[in-house]
Amino acid sequence: MRKYAAVCQSRSHAEILLQSLGAQPQDIKFAVESETLERTLKRNGSDVVRGSLRDRALYRELLPAEVLVVSIRDKRRLRGVLEGIRRERGETPVLVLCFQPIADLPVDPEDHPWAHFVPVGDRFSTTLRADIRFAGAKTWVRKLREILDDAGRVLILLQDDPDPDGLACGLALRSLLGRKRSTMPMGSFGNVTRPENLEMIRILDLDLIKVADEDLGNYDAIVMVDTQPPHLRHKLPRVDAVIDHHPTQSTYEARFRDVRPAYGATATILVEYLRAERIKINERLATALLYAIRTDTLLLDRPVSHADVEAFSWLFARANINQVRRIERPALPLETLELFAEGLKKARMEDKVVFSHLGEVSREDIVPQLADFCLQVEGMDWSAVSGVCGNELVMSVRNVGFVQKAGSVVKAAFGSLGSAGGHRSMAKAVIPLENLPLDEHAKACDKTYRFIEDRFLAALRGEE
Ligand SMILES: [Mn+2]
Incomplete structure (x- = not known):
């Protein structure tokens, strides 16, 4: 036929x-x-x-x-x-x-x-809007090249605790400008702390240098990505270019500023630069950028722009999804299994909330992992899992998304005891143990857990 x-x-x-x-x-x-x-x-x-x-x-x-x-x-x-x-x-x-x-x-x-009707103009408008953005991106890239092409060594400066968006953007900038680690290193005044971010650096073989104030003179130009000068604790003598998606700050000077608060990730801006210039990107860069948009937008769960969705689907076809999964779920130490088994055995359910308490944990990141798992229990709308890390109690909260905002509930419940907040469907609280009822050895015990469960349920019901 x-x-x-x-x-x-x-x-x-x-x-x-x-x-x-x-x-x-x-x-x-x-x-x-x-x-x-x-x-x-x-x-x-x-x-x-x-x-x-x-x-x-x-x-x-x-x-x-x-x-x-x-x-x-x-x-x-x-x-x-x-x-x-x-x-x-x-x-x-x-x-x-x-x-x-x-x-x-x-x-x-x-x-x-029996026929499928397709309004062509309508279908075309999505791609046309993207193409209009790419046309604009060409102008941005030309300006950026004008500023950086003559610079011998360029520093890509990231936020103080570099996150996937910043790291991916640094990598993308190098591809865009055809530079290497040696002529365009990525650096930060601080260290990467989150286990997922460390895993991303390891799996994608990223390199990050620690920057001190006195090093800044060694560079001919400084580009900041995913942050702006006022966000840093250090004062910079100057910055040449800024590419970011956080709310626009006006208290600094830079020759190049592309700041788009409507975007869910700075990576999306870099994807538009790369696509406008028809730069071939390899799997490693696609994976980094995809992971950046995934985490910055919580899997497109936060307000995002058309541009983010478009960039996401373009990257999805080019990235290594197994690596993304590996980064999101770093390998867990073996003893985690036992810890989870204990936590699940004593899990308690009330008002569609699963509570589980892991006690002392060696790594904070296993707490949200169990919270994710517990949310899948039939009939449950919420999961709240705690672990004791050093002298703090860390609590991860998840919900199914169509109930109250997790961030607001956690803030109402624990805001006065420690730091608490989050988003629509995921939130976290970190409470110094000294602010909680403890046993005679100053350790978390059933009394502690009862206390946080009661406060959580009260906040959920809207009681003070
Ligand atoms: Mn970002």
């Missing part, structure tokens, strides 16, 4: 069709009315049947095919064409390209449930 059949009225439509289907001329059989069009398409290598578009016999000749595309410029003809096709189509799926809004068509798609 032939791959495609198409009803077509113009040469330009036929050409666009060929290109968007990724088809060779001989893959398509056209039904046309105009003699000129017939000649052109035949010369091009396509099979063509010519006749009145109202005539059923035309479609009998045209079909069957794997799919029939109807591309009619003149909308008044559409009704007649659809009538002809309806009787002859057999099993062939039909796609109708509409060059005006569906509401303006002389036919009601509901009267033709």
